[in-house]
Amino acid sequence: MPSIKDVAREAHVSIATVSRVFNNPRVVSDETKTKVYFAAEKLGYTPNFSAKTLKKSIVGTMIVIVPDISNTFFIDIVRGVQNYAETRGYNILMGRFDIHRFDLQRYVRLVKSKAADGMVIAIGHNRHFAPVPEAKDIPIVTIEEEFMGNPYVYIDNYQAINEIVEYLVSKKRKRIGFLGFKSERERFLAFKNALMKNKLEFDEELTKKGAESGEAVYTGAREYVERILRIGKIPDSIVCASDVLAASVIKWLTKNGLRVPQDVAVTGFDNIEVAELFQPGITTVEQPRETMGREAARLLINKIEGHEVPKKIAFQTRIVIRESA
Amino acid sequence: MPSIKDVAREAHVSIATVSRVFNNPRVVSDETKTKVYFAAEKLGYTPNFSAKTLKKSIVGTMIVIVPDISNTFFIDIVRGVQNYAETRGYNILMGRFDIHRFDLQRYVRLVKSKAADGMVIAIGHNRHFAPVPEAKDIPIVTIEEEFMGNPYVYIDNYQAINEIVEYLVSKKRKRIGFLGFKSERERFLAFKNALMKNKLEFDEELTKKGAESGEAVYTGAREYVERILRIGKIPDSIVCASDVLAASVIKWLTKNGLRVPQDVAVTGFDNIEVAELFQPGITTVEQPRETMGREAARLLINKIEGHEVPKKIAFQTRIVIRESA
DNA sequence: CCTCCTTTTGAAAGCGATTACATTTAGTTA
DNA sequence: TAACTAAATGTAATCGCTTTCAAAAGGAGG
Numbered sequence: 275m276p277s278i279k280d281v282a283r284e285a286h287v288s289i290a291t292v293s294r295v296f297n298n299p300r301v302v303s304d305e306t307k308t309k310v311y312f313a314a315e316k317l318g319y320t321p322n323f324s325a326k327t328l329k330k331s332i333v334g335t336m337i338v339i340v341p342d343i344s345n346t347f348f349i350d351i352v353r354g355v356q357n358y359a360e361t362r363g364y365n366i367l368m369g370r371f372d373i374h375r376f377d378l379q380r381y382v383r384l385v386k387s388k389a390a391d392g393m394v395i396a397i398g399h400n401r402h403f404a405p406v407p408e409a410k411d412i413p414i415v416t417i418e419e420e421f422m423g424n425p426y427v428y429i430d431n432y433q434a435i436n437e438i439v440e441y442l443v444s445k446k447r448k449r450i451g452f453l454g455f456k457s458e459r460e461r462f463l464a465f466k467n468a469l470m471k472n473k474l475e476f477d478e479e480l481t482k483k484g485a486e487s488g489e490a491v492y493t494g495a496r497e498y499v500e501r502i503l504r505i506g507k508i509p510d511s512i513v514c515a516s517d518v519l520a521a522s523v524i525k526w527l528t529k530n531g532l533r534v535p536q537d538v539a540v541t542g543f544d545n546i547e548v549a550e551l552f553q554p555g556i557t558t559v560e561q562p563r564e565t566m567g568r569e570a571a572r573l574l575i576n577k578i579e580g581h582e583v584p585k586k587i588a589f590q591t592r593i594v595i596r597e598s599a
Numbered sequence: 600m601p602s603i604k605d606v607a608r609e610a611h612v613s614i615a616t617v618s619r620v621f622n623n624p625r626v627v628s629d630e631t632k633t634k635v636y637f638a639a640e641k642l643g644y645t646p647n648f649s650a651k652t653l654k655k656s657i658v659g660t661m662i663v664i665v666p667d668i669s670n671t672f673f674i675d676i677v678r679g680v681q682n683y684a685e686t687r688g689y690n691i692l693m694g695r696f697d698i699h700r701f702d703l704q705r706y707v708r709l710v711k712s713k714a715a716d717g718m719v720i721a722i723g724h725n726r727h728f729a730p731v732p733e734a735k736d737i738p739i740v741t742i743e744e745e746f747m748g749n750p751y752v753y754i755d756n757y758q759a760i761n762e763i764v765e766y767l768v769s770k771k772r773k774r775i776g777f778l779g780f781k782s783e784r785e786r787f788l789a790f791k792n793a794l795m796k797n798k799l800e801f802d803e804e805l806t807k808k809g810a811e812s813g814e815a816v817y818t819g820a821r822e823y824v825e826r827i828l829r830i831g832k833i834p835d836s837i838v839c840a841s842d843v844l845a846a847s848v849i850k851w852l853t854k855n856g857l858r859v860p861q862d863v864a865v866t867g868f869d870n871i872e873v874a875e876l877f878q879p880g881i882t883t884v885e886q887p888r889e890t891m892g893r894e895a896a897r898l899l900i901n902k903i904e905g906h907e908v909p910k911k912i913a914f915q916t917r918i919v920i921r922e923s924a
Numbered sequence: 925c926c927t928c929c930t931t932t933t934g935a936a937a938g939c940g941a942t943t944a945c946a947t948t949t950a951g952t953t954a
Numbered sequence: 955t956a957a958c959t960a961a962a963t964g965t966a967a968t969c970g971c972t973t974t975c976a977a978a979a980g981g982a983g984g
Contacts, residue, residue: 650940
């Protein structure tokens with residue numbers, strides 16, 4: 275691989291001049307520039323990344339970490355981060371995509387060693403990392419939750435769930451159940467809150483906050499349906515903390531002869547791509563996922579480059595009405 | 600940020616010794632090692648990545664490019680790549696996740712500049728990149744198709760589709776339709792092939808190879824259903840080139856009063872995570888996606904590190920039977 | 925024609941590591 | 955005790971680039 279030296283020799287100039295041609299072309303004469311471009315082209319010269327970043331303080335790479343890449347929510351965030359990062363000339367180093375085997379230390383070290391300038395971490399609901407002391411002085415921006423005092427972007431679950439509940443209420447639904455995972459605790463709290471706001475009664479028996487694993491979605495929904503059937507308390511609507519969960523309950527409900535939405539309305543959360551393909555299409559909440567990713571990236575880069583950044587940025591959700599409610 | 604020099608000074612040794620402690624510890628005495636570890640710990644020393652890779656020929660980073668990260672198929676591949684890369688100490692640089700705005704040149708340059716050692720590219724069916732001359736001498740491994748003579752991993756669409764058709768035949772289905780996208784051409788060819796093999800007639804009118812866009816899935820399925828209804832030729836089964844497509848046709852078929860699978864059986868392809876959540880659950884083909892990713896990563900790293908690698912590696916699929924067929 | 929800017933270029937230091945080679949130290953052996 | 959070997963450490967070159975500082979060249983003004 276040719277180096278700057280080779281180009282310099284070929285163009286009969288010094289390496290300093292070659293460097294200038296690529297980094298600060300206006301200070302070099304047109305004639306010299308042409309010579310250098312020509313030589314570089316001829317040799318197939320590409321500046322060495324490491325050598326460059328060894329001298330410069332900014333690498334132009336950021337790490338993105340999401341807890342679960344099977345989840346559309348995070349994918350869209352990644353996409354947003356990527357789209358924005360590109361416009362600022364940053365590359366993206368992929369962090370682990372399943373948080374179970376996640377080792378923050380490792381990524382912190384990557385930043386400390388200047389393999390990257392900072393990181394965007396999508397926390398996922400109520401998932402708590404242990405704060406890592408070394409992470410204290412590296413640029414971090416999180417999504418959904420605060421982490422170690424760093425800036426973060428988030429959506430207002432309270433507002434979103436409340437909107438759903440209000441919609442159900444407007445459809446004369448009164449006995450509203452909730453189905454979510456442990457990790458979706460905030461949405462659950464938001465749900466309780468929304469019930470109160472709408473002067474509805476909260477019924478523990480119509481509520482299920484399931485296990486952790488992704489495998490258990492289907493089973494979790496089943497247990498829920500079996501329970502309400504067993505105790506003979508059928509809600510007239512169920513708020514689910516995710517679309518996948520909603521699809522699962524719907525399947526179990528109809529299997530047991532209950533019609534959705536006539537007998538029981540069901541709402542989802544996330545508006546995943548296939549939400550409209552289910553039968554019935556799932557009424558759900560859409561979050562500006564890509565925008566959140568973009569914004570997180572913007573905050574991070576600004577922080578890296580030494581600008582002042584806000585403490586947190588909130589985003590609005592939007593309810594998408596389909597057939598399931 | 601402290602450098603090797605600072606550690607050397609703190610530990611009263613030379614920088615060479617410090618370097619040895621971290622790269623080749625067995626040649627340094629225990630006493631010295633302790634001193635150095637202690638000093639490094641005290642100063643919070645992390646070796647500088649750029650400085651290291653400036654001297655070494657291997658960076659320990661690879662680029663992964665997939666055409667569409669919304670597609671579970673590619674996500675699992677990425678996951679596989681990631682899992683394997685980690686075991687060999689490689690980091691992953693994220694390439695563009697939507698191939699439309701894809702610029703191979705850019706990533707080639709990244710490798711040439713030694714920001715990465717090579718790349719894994721998931722081609723996606725019959726998507727043709729223009730070969731990039733500069734890419735000729737950089738390590739590349741592709742998934743699903745050959746590219747510029749590089750090693751690749753793939754699944755046998757012919758075998759997979761044939762298995763599906765045989766399954767349908769075993770269920771006494773005779774008039775089999777096909778629904779796929781332009782980009783899924785190979786699966787279409789495989790379909791025609793499978794019909795021949797099973798001595799069934801191919802009927803152009805029961806076939807649809809739709810548009811490109813992801814948006815059009817739902818519409819494409821609708822057009823297909825409307826057409827077969829209009830011409831009054833209802834197949835007794837439909838082979839779809841993806842699960843999403845299958846879910847879409849099922850929705851349109853049932854909307855039009857046709858029962859799945861009683862009136863018409865439908866099969867998908869990919870076994871996406873939510874395949875079992877549809878009603879009916881989708882009978883489909885599972886590919887060893889993660890394994891393919893792992894294998895691609897393994898090939899690439901071996902190539903990077905100068906080992907001999909095979910030209911191509913084929914993977915078996917597995918049919919997953921649910922309710923839709 | 926001389927002096928003083930401006931523009932353009934070059935020389936050389938330095939970024940933070942790795943590593944070949946040289947040197948020192950300690951331990952064996954005759 | 956001299957001679958030799960092995961182990962541990964240090965010296966210094968080097969990777970490929972950026973950047974400061976100095977020098978050279980080309981005008982402009984007097």
